[in-house]
Amino acid sequence: MTSRAFAELVRLPAALTVPGDTLAGAAAAGPLRARSFAMPAASVALYWAGMALNDWADRDLDAVERPERPIPSGRVSPRQALGVAAGLTAAGVGLAALVGGRPAAATAAALAGTVWAYDTVLKDTAAGPVAMAAARGLDVLLGASASGRTRAGLVPAALLAAHTAGVTLLSRGEVHGTRPLTAGIAGGVTVATAAAAAGHGRAALPVALAATYATSVGTAQLAAVSSPDAGTVRRATGAGIRGMIPLQAALVARRSPLAALGLLAAGPIAKAASKVVSPT
Template sequence: MADLVELVRAPAALTVPGDVLAGGSSAGWPAGRRTWLLPVASTALYWGGMALNDFSDRAVDAVERPERPVPSGRVSAGRALAVAGGLTAAGLAVAAAGGGLRVAAPLAASAWAYDLLLKDTPAGPFAMAAARGLDVALGASGRPGAALVPAAAVALHTVGVTVLSRGEVHGAPRSSAGLALAATSVAALAAAVPRGWLVRPAAPVLTGAPAGPPARVLPGLVAAGLGAAYALTVGRAQLAAYRSPDAGTVRRATGSGVRGVIPLQGALTAGAGSPLAGLGLALAARLARAASRVVSPT
Protein backbone atom coordinates (compact mmCIF):
# COMPACT_ATOMS: atom_id res chain seq x y z
CA MET A 1 0.00 0.00 0.00
CA ALA A 2 2.84 2.40 0.80
CA ASP A 3 4.26 1.81 -2.67
CA LEU A 4 0.90 2.58 -4.29
CA VAL A 5 0.56 5.73 -2.18
CA GLU A 6 3.92 6.85 -3.51
CA LEU A 7 3.02 5.82 -7.07
CA VAL A 8 -0.06 8.06 -7.22
CA ARG A 9 1.50 10.82 -5.02
CA ALA A 10 -1.56 10.39 -2.79
CA PRO A 11 -1.17 13.55 -0.66
CA ALA A 12 -0.86 15.68 -3.81
CA ALA A 13 -4.56 14.98 -4.37
CA LEU A 14 -5.20 17.78 -1.86
CA THR A 15 -4.38 20.14 -4.73
CA VAL A 16 -7.27 18.84 -6.85
CA PRO A 17 -10.70 19.38 -5.19
CA GLY A 18 -10.20 23.15 -5.21
CA ASP A 19 -10.40 23.11 -9.01
CA VAL A 20 -13.95 21.81 -8.84
CA LEU A 21 -14.93 24.20 -6.04
CA ALA A 22 -13.59 27.18 -7.97
CA GLY A 23 -15.57 26.16 -11.04
CA GLY A 24 -18.71 25.32 -9.11
CA SER A 25 -18.77 28.57 -7.16
CA SER A 26 -18.28 30.61 -10.33
CA ALA A 27 -21.23 28.88 -12.01
CA GLY A 28 -23.58 29.06 -9.01
CA TRP A 29 -23.24 25.35 -8.15
CA PRO A 30 -25.24 24.00 -11.12
CA ALA A 31 -24.93 20.40 -9.92
CA GLY A 32 -26.48 21.20 -6.53
CA ARG A 33 -25.70 18.61 -3.87
CA ARG A 34 -24.20 16.32 -6.51
CA THR A 35 -21.30 18.82 -6.63
CA TRP A 36 -19.70 16.92 -3.77
CA LEU A 37 -19.26 13.87 -6.00
CA LEU A 38 -17.16 15.85 -8.47
CA PRO A 39 -14.07 16.39 -6.25
CA VAL A 40 -14.03 12.61 -5.72
CA ALA A 41 -14.09 12.07 -9.48
CA SER A 42 -11.38 14.67 -9.96
CA THR A 43 -9.15 13.03 -7.35
CA ALA A 44 -9.50 9.59 -8.94
CA LEU A 45 -8.63 11.02 -12.36
CA TYR A 46 -5.61 12.81 -10.88
CA TRP A 47 -4.32 9.67 -9.17
CA GLY A 48 -4.83 7.72 -12.37
CA GLY A 49 -2.78 10.29 -14.26
CA MET A 50 0.02 10.06 -11.72
CA ALA A 51 0.18 6.28 -12.01
CA LEU A 52 0.17 6.58 -15.80
CA ASN A 53 2.97 9.14 -15.57
CA ASP A 54 5.23 6.66 -13.82
CA PHE A 55 4.30 3.91 -16.26
CA SER A 56 5.18 6.17 -19.16
CA ASP A 57 8.41 7.45 -17.58
CA ARG A 58 9.72 4.08 -16.39
CA ALA A 59 12.70 4.01 -18.79
CA VAL A 60 13.80 7.57 -18.02
CA ASP A 61 13.20 7.10 -14.29
CA ALA A 62 15.43 4.01 -14.33
CA VAL A 63 18.31 6.40 -15.07
CA GLU A 64 17.27 9.66 -13.41
CA ARG A 65 15.08 8.54 -10.49
CA PRO A 66 15.67 4.83 -9.87
CA GLU A 67 14.17 5.11 -6.39
CA ARG A 68 10.65 5.57 -7.76
CA PRO A 69 8.21 2.64 -7.34
CA VAL A 70 8.29 1.32 -10.93
CA PRO A 71 12.04 1.41 -11.76
CA SER A 72 12.90 0.15 -8.26
CA GLY A 73 10.72 -2.91 -8.87
CA ARG A 74 8.37 -2.22 -5.94
CA VAL A 75 5.47 -1.78 -8.41
CA SER A 76 5.51 -3.56 -11.76
CA ALA A 77 4.85 -1.63 -14.96
CA GLY A 78 1.76 -3.73 -15.60
CA ARG A 79 0.35 -2.96 -12.17
CA ALA A 80 1.02 0.76 -12.62
CA LEU A 81 -0.90 0.69 -15.90
CA ALA A 82 -3.75 -1.26 -14.30
CA VAL A 83 -3.95 1.23 -11.43
CA ALA A 84 -4.02 4.09 -13.94
CA GLY A 85 -6.83 2.47 -15.95
CA GLY A 86 -8.84 1.50 -12.88
CA LEU A 87 -8.67 4.92 -11.28
CA THR A 88 -9.54 6.65 -14.54
CA ALA A 89 -12.57 4.40 -15.01
CA ALA A 90 -13.64 5.03 -11.43
CA GLY A 91 -13.25 8.78 -11.88
CA LEU A 92 -15.40 8.75 -15.01
CA ALA A 93 -18.08 6.68 -13.28
CA VAL A 94 -18.27 9.03 -10.29
CA ALA A 95 -18.28 12.05 -12.61
CA ALA A 96 -21.24 10.54 -14.48
CA ALA A 97 -23.11 10.17 -11.20
CA GLY A 98 -22.38 13.81 -10.46
CA GLY A 99 -23.55 15.02 -13.85
CA GLY A 100 -20.07 15.87 -15.11
CA LEU A 101 -19.23 13.13 -17.61
CA ARG A 102 -19.26 15.52 -20.59
CA VAL A 103 -16.33 17.40 -19.05
CA ALA A 104 -14.64 14.47 -17.31
CA ALA A 105 -14.23 12.50 -20.55
CA PRO A 106 -12.08 15.13 -22.36
CA LEU A 107 -10.30 15.77 -19.05
CA ALA A 108 -9.26 12.12 -18.84
CA ALA A 109 -8.30 12.14 -22.52
CA SER A 110 -6.08 15.18 -21.98
CA ALA A 111 -4.29 13.51 -19.08
CA TRP A 112 -3.66 10.30 -21.01
CA ALA A 113 -2.53 12.21 -24.10
CA TYR A 114 -0.09 14.20 -21.98
CA ASP A 115 1.42 11.14 -20.28
CA LEU A 116 1.64 8.89 -23.34
CA LEU A 117 2.23 11.27 -26.25
CA LEU A 118 2.79 14.94 -25.51
CA LYS A 119 4.84 15.22 -22.33
CA ASP A 120 8.21 15.76 -24.00
CA THR A 121 6.90 17.88 -26.86
CA PRO A 122 6.35 21.66 -26.97
CA ALA A 123 2.64 20.94 -26.60
CA GLY A 124 3.17 19.15 -23.27
CA PRO A 125 2.65 22.09 -20.88
CA PHE A 126 -0.46 23.14 -22.79
CA ALA A 127 -1.93 19.63 -22.61
CA MET A 128 -1.39 19.63 -18.85
CA ALA A 129 -2.91 23.11 -18.61
CA ALA A 130 -5.93 21.91 -20.60
CA ALA A 131 -6.44 19.07 -18.14
CA ARG A 132 -6.40 21.41 -15.14
CA GLY A 133 -8.62 23.95 -16.88
CA LEU A 134 -11.13 21.21 -17.65
CA ASP A 135 -10.91 20.13 -14.02
CA VAL A 136 -12.17 23.58 -13.05
CA ALA A 137 -14.89 23.36 -15.70
CA LEU A 138 -15.93 20.02 -14.18
CA GLY A 139 -17.31 21.90 -11.18
CA ALA A 140 -19.35 24.11 -13.50
CA SER A 141 -20.84 21.19 -15.42
CA GLY A 142 -23.75 22.48 -17.44
CA ARG A 143 -22.43 26.06 -17.32
CA PRO A 144 -18.72 25.78 -18.29
CA GLY A 145 -18.66 29.30 -19.72
CA ALA A 146 -19.32 30.70 -16.24
CA ALA A 147 -16.02 29.20 -15.05
CA LEU A 148 -13.88 30.78 -17.76
CA VAL A 149 -11.90 33.09 -15.43
CA PRO A 150 -10.94 30.46 -12.81
CA ALA A 151 -10.25 27.85 -15.51
CA ALA A 152 -7.93 30.26 -17.33
CA ALA A 153 -6.15 31.25 -14.11
CA VAL A 154 -5.51 27.63 -13.07
CA ALA A 155 -4.47 26.68 -16.60
CA LEU A 156 -2.02 29.58 -16.76
CA HIS A 157 -0.54 28.61 -13.41
CA THR A 158 -0.20 25.04 -14.66
CA VAL A 159 1.68 26.08 -17.80
CA GLY A 160 4.25 27.92 -15.70
CA VAL A 161 4.75 25.11 -13.21
CA THR A 162 4.97 22.45 -15.95
CA VAL A 163 7.53 24.38 -18.00
CA LEU A 164 9.70 24.94 -14.93
CA SER A 165 9.34 21.31 -13.77
CA ARG A 166 11.28 20.12 -16.82
CA GLY A 167 14.42 21.32 -15.05
CA GLU A 168 13.94 19.29 -11.86
CA VAL A 169 16.75 16.87 -12.70
CA HIS A 170 19.29 18.86 -14.71
CA GLY A 171 18.34 22.44 -13.96
CA ALA A 172 16.36 24.86 -16.11
CA PRO A 173 17.09 27.83 -18.34
CA ARG A 174 16.42 31.14 -16.62
CA SER A 175 13.72 31.84 -19.21
CA SER A 176 11.63 28.94 -17.86
CA ALA A 177 11.65 30.40 -14.37
CA GLY A 178 10.83 33.81 -15.82
CA LEU A 179 7.84 32.41 -17.70
CA ALA A 180 6.60 30.65 -14.56
CA LEU A 181 6.95 33.84 -12.53
CA ALA A 182 5.02 35.83 -15.15
CA ALA A 183 2.25 33.22 -15.22
CA THR A 184 1.99 33.34 -11.44
CA SER A 185 1.71 37.13 -11.48
CA VAL A 186 -1.13 37.15 -14.00
CA ALA A 187 -2.99 34.31 -12.26
CA ALA A 188 -2.70 36.13 -8.92
CA LEU A 189 -4.18 39.30 -10.41
CA ALA A 190 -7.08 37.33 -11.92
CA ALA A 191 -7.76 35.64 -8.59
CA ALA A 192 -7.74 38.88 -6.62
CA VAL A 193 -10.58 40.46 -8.66
CA PRO A 194 -13.61 40.60 -6.29
CA ARG A 195 -15.97 38.72 -8.59
CA GLY A 196 -18.25 38.11 -5.59
CA TRP A 197 -19.60 41.60 -6.22
CA LEU A 198 -20.64 40.59 -9.71
CA VAL A 199 -21.55 36.93 -9.27
CA ARG A 200 -24.65 35.87 -7.36
CA PRO A 201 -23.59 34.51 -3.94
CA ALA A 202 -23.43 30.73 -3.71
CA ALA A 203 -26.53 28.79 -2.76
CA PRO A 204 -27.02 28.55 1.04
CA VAL A 205 -27.50 24.79 0.72
CA LEU A 206 -23.77 24.49 -0.01
CA THR A 207 -22.17 27.30 1.98
CA GLY A 208 -24.67 28.61 4.49
CA ALA A 209 -23.80 32.18 3.43
CA PRO A 210 -26.60 34.78 3.48
CA ALA A 211 -27.37 36.71 0.33
CA GLY A 212 -27.12 40.18 1.91
CA PRO A 213 -24.39 42.84 1.54
CA PRO A 214 -21.82 41.09 3.81
CA ALA A 215 -21.86 38.12 1.42
CA ARG A 216 -20.83 40.53 -1.33
CA VAL A 217 -18.03 42.31 0.57
CA LEU A 218 -16.38 39.37 2.32
CA PRO A 219 -15.61 37.46 -0.91
CA GLY A 220 -13.45 40.31 -2.19
CA LEU A 221 -11.50 40.55 1.06
CA VAL A 222 -10.83 36.82 1.27
CA ALA A 223 -9.96 36.61 -2.44
CA ALA A 224 -7.45 39.44 -2.10
CA GLY A 225 -5.81 37.85 0.94
CA LEU A 226 -5.53 34.39 -0.56
CA GLY A 227 -4.39 35.80 -3.90
CA ALA A 228 -1.60 37.66 -2.11
CA ALA A 229 -0.62 34.51 -0.21
CA TYR A 230 -0.47 32.58 -3.49
CA ALA A 231 1.66 35.23 -5.19
CA LEU A 232 4.03 35.43 -2.22
CA THR A 233 4.63 31.70 -1.69
CA VAL A 234 4.78 30.55 -5.30
CA GLY A 235 6.34 33.71 -6.71
CA ARG A 236 9.12 33.79 -4.13
CA ALA A 237 10.16 30.21 -4.93
CA GLN A 238 10.08 30.90 -8.66
CA LEU A 239 12.09 34.08 -8.20
CA ALA A 240 14.73 32.02 -6.39
CA ALA A 241 14.77 29.61 -9.36
CA TYR A 242 15.18 32.56 -11.73
CA ARG A 243 18.18 33.78 -9.78
CA SER A 244 19.72 30.31 -9.43
CA PRO A 245 18.11 27.80 -11.85
CA ASP A 246 19.96 24.73 -10.59
CA ALA A 247 18.12 21.42 -10.21
CA GLY A 248 17.61 21.64 -6.45
CA THR A 249 16.17 25.15 -6.53
CA VAL A 250 13.97 24.31 -9.51
CA ARG A 251 12.70 21.20 -7.73
CA ARG A 252 11.75 23.26 -4.67
CA ALA A 253 10.03 25.84 -6.84
CA THR A 254 8.10 23.09 -8.64
CA GLY A 255 6.95 21.62 -5.33
CA SER A 256 5.89 25.08 -4.19
CA GLY A 257 3.97 25.54 -7.43
CA VAL A 258 2.18 22.20 -7.10
CA ARG A 259 1.04 23.03 -3.56
CA GLY A 260 0.55 26.72 -4.31
CA VAL A 261 -2.36 26.11 -6.63
CA ILE A 262 -4.49 25.60 -3.49
CA PRO A 263 -4.48 29.24 -2.28
CA LEU A 264 -5.08 30.22 -5.91
CA GLN A 265 -8.14 27.98 -5.98
CA GLY A 266 -9.20 29.41 -2.61
CA ALA A 267 -8.96 32.96 -3.92
CA LEU A 268 -10.96 32.08 -7.03
CA THR A 269 -13.61 30.27 -4.98
CA ALA A 270 -13.93 33.13 -2.49
CA GLY A 271 -14.02 35.74 -5.22
CA ALA A 272 -17.00 34.01 -6.82
CA GLY A 273 -19.06 34.33 -3.64
CA SER A 274 -17.96 31.39 -1.45
CA PRO A 275 -15.51 32.84 1.11
CA LEU A 276 -15.97 30.04 3.63
CA ALA A 277 -15.09 27.41 1.04
CA GLY A 278 -12.09 29.52 0.02
CA LEU A 279 -10.84 29.67 3.60
CA GLY A 280 -11.36 25.93 3.91
CA LEU A 281 -9.07 25.43 0.95
CA ALA A 282 -6.44 27.57 2.68
CA LEU A 283 -6.38 24.99 5.46
CA ALA A 284 -5.89 22.25 2.87
CA ALA A 285 -2.77 24.09 1.68
CA ARG A 286 -1.19 23.68 5.11
CA LEU A 287 -2.05 19.98 5.11
CA ALA A 288 -0.53 19.58 1.63
CA ARG A 289 2.68 21.22 2.75
CA ALA A 290 2.98 18.84 5.70
CA ALA A 291 2.14 15.82 3.55
CA SER A 292 4.76 16.77 0.95
CA ARG A 293 7.44 16.08 3.55
CA VAL A 294 6.30 12.45 3.58
CA VAL A 295 5.50 11.83 -0.10
CA SER A 296 6.92 14.08 -2.81
CA PRO A 297 4.20 15.74 -4.91
CA THR A 298 6.46 15.93 -8.01
Protein backbone atom coordinates in the same frame (compact mmCIF):
# COMPACT_ATOMS: atom_id res chain seq x y z
CA MET B 1 1.70 -3.38 -3.95
CA THR B 2 2.10 -1.82 -0.50
CA SER B 3 0.15 1.22 0.63
CA ARG B 4 3.39 3.23 0.68
CA ALA B 5 4.19 2.28 -2.90
CA PHE B 6 0.65 3.20 -3.99
CA ALA B 7 0.94 6.57 -2.22
CA GLU B 8 4.18 7.30 -4.06
CA LEU B 9 2.79 6.09 -7.38
CA VAL B 10 -0.21 8.46 -7.30
CA ARG B 11 1.65 11.32 -5.51
CA LEU B 12 -0.84 11.17 -2.63
CA PRO B 13 -0.14 14.62 -1.03
CA ALA B 14 -0.60 16.39 -4.36
CA ALA B 15 -4.21 15.16 -4.47
CA LEU B 16 -5.02 17.85 -1.90
CA THR B 17 -4.46 20.41 -4.65
CA VAL B 18 -7.21 18.91 -6.80
CA PRO B 19 -10.63 19.35 -5.05
CA GLY B 20 -10.36 23.12 -5.33
CA ASP B 21 -10.48 22.88 -9.13
CA THR B 22 -14.02 21.56 -9.27
CA LEU B 23 -15.12 23.81 -6.41
CA ALA B 24 -13.79 26.86 -8.28
CA GLY B 25 -15.74 25.79 -11.35
CA ALA B 26 -18.88 25.13 -9.32
CA ALA B 27 -18.58 28.49 -7.55
CA ALA B 28 -18.39 30.27 -10.90
CA ALA B 29 -21.53 28.48 -12.06
CA GLY B 30 -23.69 29.31 -9.06
CA PRO B 31 -24.22 28.60 -5.35
CA LEU B 32 -22.32 25.60 -4.03
CA ARG B 33 -24.63 22.62 -3.54
CA ALA B 34 -24.23 19.04 -2.32
CA ARG B 35 -23.14 17.81 -5.75
CA SER B 36 -20.47 20.53 -5.81
CA PHE B 37 -18.73 18.79 -2.93
CA ALA B 38 -19.15 15.31 -4.46
CA MET B 39 -17.49 16.09 -7.79
CA PRO B 40 -13.98 16.47 -6.26
CA ALA B 41 -13.95 12.68 -5.74
CA ALA B 42 -14.11 12.18 -9.51
CA SER B 43 -11.43 14.81 -9.97
CA VAL B 44 -9.07 13.12 -7.49
CA ALA B 45 -9.57 9.72 -9.16
CA LEU B 46 -8.59 11.16 -12.54
CA TYR B 47 -5.60 12.96 -11.04
CA TRP B 48 -4.34 9.78 -9.41
CA ALA B 49 -4.85 7.96 -12.70
CA GLY B 50 -2.64 10.50 -14.43
CA MET B 51 0.12 10.14 -11.84
CA ALA B 52 0.14 6.34 -12.13
CA LEU B 53 0.12 6.55 -15.92
CA ASN B 54 2.98 9.05 -15.80
CA ASP B 55 5.19 6.57 -13.97
CA TRP B 56 4.20 3.76 -16.34
CA ALA B 57 5.10 5.89 -19.36
CA ASP B 58 8.36 7.12 -17.79
CA ARG B 59 9.51 3.79 -16.37
CA ASP B 60 12.60 3.48 -18.59
CA LEU B 61 13.68 7.09 -18.04
CA ASP B 62 13.04 6.85 -14.30
CA ALA B 63 15.26 3.78 -14.14
CA VAL B 64 18.14 6.13 -14.98
CA GLU B 65 17.10 9.47 -13.50
CA ARG B 66 14.81 8.53 -10.58
CA PRO B 67 15.49 4.91 -9.61
CA GLU B 68 13.81 5.45 -6.23
CA ARG B 69 10.35 5.71 -7.83
CA PRO B 70 7.96 2.76 -7.34
CA ILE B 71 8.39 1.05 -10.75
CA PRO B 72 12.18 1.16 -11.22
CA SER B 73 12.69 0.27 -7.55
CA GLY B 74 10.64 -2.90 -8.14
CA ARG B 75 7.91 -2.09 -5.62
CA VAL B 76 5.27 -1.71 -8.36
CA SER B 77 5.24 -3.60 -11.65
CA PRO B 78 4.50 -1.78 -14.92
CA ARG B 79 1.35 -3.90 -15.31
CA GLN B 80 0.14 -2.88 -11.86
CA ALA B 81 0.74 0.80 -12.58
CA LEU B 82 -1.13 0.62 -15.88
CA GLY B 83 -3.98 -1.24 -14.19
CA VAL B 84 -4.22 1.42 -11.48
CA ALA B 85 -4.29 4.14 -14.15
CA ALA B 86 -7.03 2.43 -16.15
CA GLY B 87 -9.12 1.59 -13.09
CA LEU B 88 -8.94 5.07 -11.64
CA THR B 89 -9.77 6.60 -15.02
CA ALA B 90 -12.92 4.50 -15.27
CA ALA B 91 -13.82 5.35 -11.68
CA GLY B 92 -13.36 9.08 -12.27
CA VAL B 93 -15.50 9.20 -15.39
CA GLY B 94 -18.12 6.99 -13.76
CA LEU B 95 -18.32 9.15 -10.64
CA ALA B 96 -18.63 12.29 -12.75
CA ALA B 97 -21.52 10.77 -14.69
CA LEU B 98 -23.22 9.70 -11.47
CA VAL B 99 -22.93 13.13 -9.87
CA GLY B 100 -23.38 15.46 -12.83
CA GLY B 101 -25.04 13.46 -15.60
CA ARG B 102 -24.14 13.67 -19.27
CA PRO B 103 -22.46 17.12 -19.25
CA ALA B 104 -20.12 16.06 -16.44
CA ALA B 105 -19.46 12.68 -18.05
CA ALA B 106 -18.51 14.36 -21.33
CA THR B 107 -16.17 16.80 -19.56
CA ALA B 108 -14.61 14.00 -17.52
CA ALA B 109 -14.06 11.94 -20.66
CA ALA B 110 -12.35 14.90 -22.35
CA LEU B 111 -10.20 15.39 -19.25
CA ALA B 112 -9.25 11.71 -19.17
CA GLY B 113 -8.35 11.78 -22.86
CA THR B 114 -6.14 14.82 -22.33
CA VAL B 115 -4.38 13.20 -19.39
CA TRP B 116 -3.65 10.02 -21.34
CA ALA B 117 -2.48 11.99 -24.37
CA TYR B 118 -0.14 14.06 -22.22
CA ASP B 119 1.42 11.13 -20.39
CA THR B 120 1.84 8.85 -23.39
CA VAL B 121 2.54 11.21 -26.30
CA LEU B 122 2.78 14.92 -25.57
CA LYS B 123 4.77 15.23 -22.35
CA ASP B 124 8.20 15.75 -23.88
CA THR B 125 7.02 17.84 -26.81
CA ALA B 126 6.48 21.57 -27.09
CA ALA B 127 2.78 20.88 -26.58
CA GLY B 128 3.41 19.31 -23.17
CA PRO B 129 2.79 22.36 -20.95
CA VAL B 130 -0.24 23.28 -23.06
CA ALA B 131 -1.74 19.80 -22.65
CA MET B 132 -1.14 19.82 -18.91
CA ALA B 133 -2.71 23.26 -18.65
CA ALA B 134 -5.69 22.06 -20.66
CA ALA B 135 -6.14 19.14 -18.27
CA ARG B 136 -6.26 21.47 -15.26
CA GLY B 137 -8.67 23.78 -17.06
CA LEU B 138 -10.95 20.88 -17.91
CA ASP B 139 -10.86 19.84 -14.26
CA VAL B 140 -12.26 23.24 -13.33
CA LEU B 141 -14.92 22.95 -16.02
CA LEU B 142 -15.83 19.57 -14.56
CA GLY B 143 -17.05 21.37 -11.45
CA ALA B 144 -19.13 23.83 -13.47
CA SER B 145 -20.61 21.04 -15.60
CA ALA B 146 -22.39 19.50 -12.62
CA SER B 147 -24.84 22.41 -12.70
CA GLY B 148 -25.19 22.30 -16.48
CA ARG B 149 -23.38 25.64 -16.85
CA THR B 150 -19.98 24.49 -18.08
CA ARG B 151 -19.16 27.76 -19.83
CA ALA B 152 -19.55 29.67 -16.58
CA GLY B 153 -16.29 28.12 -15.42
CA LEU B 154 -14.17 29.45 -18.28
CA VAL B 155 -12.51 32.27 -16.31
CA PRO B 156 -11.31 30.21 -13.33
CA ALA B 157 -10.38 27.43 -15.76
CA ALA B 158 -8.18 29.85 -17.71
CA LEU B 159 -6.45 31.10 -14.55
CA LEU B 160 -5.66 27.66 -13.21
CA ALA B 161 -4.58 26.54 -16.68
CA ALA B 162 -2.17 29.49 -16.90
CA HIS B 163 -0.71 28.68 -13.49
CA THR B 164 -0.31 25.02 -14.47
CA ALA B 165 1.44 25.90 -17.72
CA GLY B 166 3.99 27.99 -15.81
CA VAL B 167 4.63 25.28 -13.21
CA THR B 168 4.90 22.56 -15.88
CA LEU B 169 7.34 24.60 -17.93
CA LEU B 170 9.55 25.14 -14.89
CA SER B 171 9.26 21.51 -13.74
CA ARG B 172 11.12 20.32 -16.83
CA GLY B 173 14.29 21.45 -15.05
CA GLU B 174 13.78 19.25 -11.98
CA VAL B 175 16.54 16.84 -12.98
CA HIS B 176 19.08 18.95 -14.87
CA GLY B 177 18.15 22.50 -13.86
CA THR B 178 16.61 25.23 -15.99
CA ARG B 179 17.37 28.64 -17.46
CA PRO B 180 16.78 31.88 -15.53
CA LEU B 181 14.51 33.01 -18.37
CA THR B 182 12.25 29.98 -17.93
CA ALA B 183 11.94 30.58 -14.19
CA GLY B 184 11.27 34.26 -14.90
CA ILE B 185 8.45 33.40 -17.31
CA ALA B 186 6.88 31.14 -14.69
CA GLY B 187 7.13 33.96 -12.15
CA GLY B 188 5.53 36.41 -14.55
CA VAL B 189 2.62 34.04 -15.10
CA THR B 190 2.18 33.78 -11.33
CA VAL B 191 2.01 37.56 -10.90
CA ALA B 192 -0.52 37.96 -13.72
CA THR B 193 -2.65 35.10 -12.46
CA ALA B 194 -2.68 36.49 -8.93
CA ALA B 195 -3.76 39.91 -10.18
CA ALA B 196 -6.64 38.39 -12.14
CA ALA B 197 -7.71 36.18 -9.23
CA ALA B 198 -7.81 39.18 -6.90
CA GLY B 199 -10.35 40.82 -9.20
CA HIS B 200 -11.03 44.49 -8.70
CA GLY B 201 -10.13 44.50 -5.04
CA ARG B 202 -13.73 44.85 -3.85
CA ALA B 203 -13.60 41.90 -1.46
CA ALA B 204 -10.83 41.52 1.08
CA LEU B 205 -10.69 37.71 1.26
CA PRO B 206 -10.08 37.02 -2.45
CA VAL B 207 -7.39 39.70 -2.49
CA ALA B 208 -5.69 38.27 0.60
CA LEU B 209 -5.79 34.75 -0.80
CA ALA B 210 -4.46 35.87 -4.18
CA ALA B 211 -1.62 37.66 -2.38
CA THR B 212 -0.87 34.50 -0.39
CA TYR B 213 -0.70 32.56 -3.64
CA ALA B 214 1.58 35.11 -5.31
CA THR B 215 3.93 35.24 -2.32
CA SER B 216 4.26 31.50 -1.74
CA VAL B 217 4.72 30.57 -5.40
CA GLY B 218 6.46 33.69 -6.66
CA THR B 219 9.14 33.66 -3.96
CA ALA B 220 10.16 30.11 -4.85
CA GLN B 221 10.20 30.91 -8.56
CA LEU B 222 12.28 34.03 -7.94
CA ALA B 223 14.82 31.84 -6.15
CA ALA B 224 14.95 29.67 -9.28
CA VAL B 225 15.75 32.76 -11.35
CA SER B 226 18.78 33.43 -9.15
CA SER B 227 19.80 29.78 -8.77
CA PRO B 228 18.30 27.68 -11.59
CA ASP B 229 19.82 24.40 -10.36
CA ALA B 230 17.77 21.20 -10.14
CA GLY B 231 17.24 21.33 -6.38
CA THR B 232 15.91 24.88 -6.44
CA VAL B 233 13.68 24.07 -9.40
CA ARG B 234 12.24 21.05 -7.55
CA ARG B 235 11.43 23.24 -4.56
CA ALA B 236 9.83 25.85 -6.82
CA THR B 237 7.80 23.14 -8.55
CA GLY B 238 6.59 21.83 -5.20
CA ALA B 239 5.65 25.35 -4.16
CA GLY B 240 3.79 25.77 -7.45
CA ILE B 241 1.81 22.58 -6.88
CA ARG B 242 0.86 23.54 -3.32
CA GLY B 243 0.22 27.11 -4.46
CA MET B 244 -2.79 25.96 -6.42
CA ILE B 245 -4.67 25.75 -3.12
CA PRO B 246 -4.68 29.49 -2.22
CA LEU B 247 -5.36 30.30 -5.89
CA GLN B 248 -8.38 28.00 -5.91
CA ALA B 249 -9.49 29.43 -2.57
CA ALA B 250 -9.30 32.97 -3.96
CA LEU B 251 -11.62 31.96 -6.80
CA VAL B 252 -14.05 30.15 -4.48
CA ALA B 253 -14.08 32.96 -1.90
CA ARG B 254 -16.25 35.20 -4.04
CA ARG B 255 -19.10 32.72 -3.72
CA SER B 256 -18.37 30.96 -0.42
CA PRO B 257 -15.80 32.38 2.03
CA LEU B 258 -16.30 29.40 4.34
CA ALA B 259 -15.50 26.88 1.58
CA ALA B 260 -12.48 28.96 0.61
CA LEU B 261 -11.11 28.86 4.14
CA GLY B 262 -11.73 25.12 4.24
CA LEU B 263 -9.65 24.71 1.09
CA LEU B 264 -6.88 26.85 2.53
CA ALA B 265 -6.62 24.50 5.50
CA ALA B 266 -5.43 21.78 3.11
CA GLY B 267 -2.25 23.75 2.37
CA PRO B 268 -0.33 22.98 5.60
CA ILE B 269 -1.46 19.35 5.41
CA ALA B 270 -0.14 19.05 1.86
CA LYS B 271 3.15 20.66 2.86
CA ALA B 272 3.62 18.32 5.81
CA ALA B 273 2.65 15.25 3.78
CA SER B 274 5.08 16.26 1.03
CA LYS B 275 7.92 15.63 3.46
CA VAL B 276 6.85 12.00 3.61
CA VAL B 277 5.76 11.38 0.00
CA SER B 278 7.06 13.57 -2.81
CA PRO B 279 4.34 15.41 -4.77
CA THR B 280 6.51 15.53 -7.92
